[in-house]
Amino acid sequence: GELGVVAVGFSGGQCKPGVDAAPSALIESGLLVQLRDELNYKLHGDDTVHLYKDLVPKDDPPFRNMKNPKAVSSVTERLSEQVYSHAKEGRMVLTLGGDHSIAIGTISGTAKAIRERLGREMAVIWVDAHADINTPESSGSGNVHGMPVSFLTGLAKEEKPEYFGWLKSEHLLNLNKLVYIGLRDVDPGEKKILREHGIKSFSMFDIDRHGIGRVVEMALAHIGSDTPIHLSFDVDALDPMWAPSTGTPVRGGLTLREGDYICESVHETGNLVAIDLVEVNPSLAVAENDMGAHETVRAGCSLVRCALGESLL
Ligand code: DIR
Ligand code: MN
Ligand code: MN
Numbered sequence: 001g002e003l004g005v006v007a008v009g010f011s012g013g014q015c016k017p018g019v020d021a022a023p024s025a026l027i028e029s030g031l032l033v034q035l036r037d038e039l040n041y042k043l044h045g046d047d048t049v050h051l052y053k054d055l056v057p058k059d060d061p062p063f064r065n066m067k068n069p070k071a072v073s074s075v076t077e078r079l080s081e082q083v084y085s086h087a088k089e090g091r092m093v094l095t096l097g098g099d100h101s102i103a104i105g106t107i108s109g110t111a112k113a114i115r116e117r118l119g120r121e122m123a124v125i126w127v128d129a130h131a132d133i134n135t136p137e138s139s140g141s142g143n144v145h146g147m148p149v150s151f152l153t154g155l156a157k158e159e160k161p162e163y164f165g166w167l168k169s170e171h172l173l174n175l176n177k178l179v180y181i182g183l184r185d186v187d188p189g190e191k192k193i194l195r196e197h198g199i200k201s202f203s204m205f206d207i208d209r210h211g212i213g214r215v216v217e218m219a220l221a222h223i224g225s226d227t228p229i230h231l232s233f234d235v236d237a238l239d240p241m242w243a244p245s246t247g248t249p250v251r252g253g254l255t256l257r258e259g260d261y262i263c264e265s266v267h268e269t270g271n272l273v274a275i276d277l278v279e280v281n282p283s284l285a286v287a288e289n290d291m292g293a294h295e296t297v298r299a300g301c302s303l304v305r306c307a308l309g310e311s312l313l
């Protein structure tokens with residue numbers, strides 16, 4: 001198939017440097033070559049890592065409690081157009097982040113393209129230790145990587161174009177088309193939002209209770225067959241044993257096999273239209289073991305290959 005690749009070296013949605021180096025690390029470890037030579041994808045785009053330096057303003061004071069609001073807004077606006085231009089041609093889109101704020105760009109871009117091409121609303125499977133559904137007002141950190149889902153679903157709204165006001169109805173995701181897997185560190189304000197809107201969520205508790213096979217089955221049943229799926233995978237969904245090099249690791253997470261299984265199952269539906277891999281931060285290796293970064297990059301590559309069909313026999 002045809003694969004649009006967008007490498008996004010952006011870290012402004014949170015405060016730790018290094019997550020902007022992830023796309024290079026993933027590409028240098030051979031991911032794109034494997035997708036081309038082993039999984040037979042025709043790659044569109046390039047292995048240039050987009051840094052969007054021209055879009056990051058010198059002066060970017062907090063707005064409604066958000067940190068780096070203009071930078072995140074203008075980078076995701078540009079990214080939204082890039083992803084849209086791949087998806088409207090019918091290409092699968094792979095975005096290599098970057099922190100999870102970039103999903104404001106990727107999901108808005110595919111949502112718009114799928115509406116135009118297929119007249120359909122797509123679904124999102126958000127695999128993460130965190131719900132990333134804070135509004136600017138409910139967020140304790142002010143980091144926009146904890147808010148993308150609230151902007152993408154219209155729970156957070158802003159008129160000013162330089163502060164996400166560029167997001168229009170065609171970019172948005174229906175709350176009943178959103179499913180979480182892997183949650184285990186959800187803020188009180190986010191729990192209230194999940195509850196009040198009845199958002200479908202499978203926490204680590206659900207995975208322990210039912211097993212990953214049943215959880216994925218229930219998640220896909222909620223979405224419905226024949227619905228285009230955007231998979232947004234935060235590597236911190238994995239247990240730090242498998243993915244230690246990430247900004248906000250939370251113990252008690254998915255095994256690499258469980259993560260790969262989610263990706264394989266989504267591939268198997270035939271409905272995958274886009275995948276994001278985010279929050280790999282190669283500079284955050286564990287003190288006593290500098291294999292951490294290498295292992296995290298390897299885990300990220302495995303997830304992407306599984307989503308793109310590596311496990312098919
Ligand atoms: C926290 C952490 N809920 C926040 N979020 C993270 O800052 O809003 N998301 N780490 O990946
Ligand atoms: Mn490019
Ligand atoms: Mn997370």
Ligand code: MN
Pocket residue numbers: 100128130132145234279
């Ligand atoms: Mn996240």
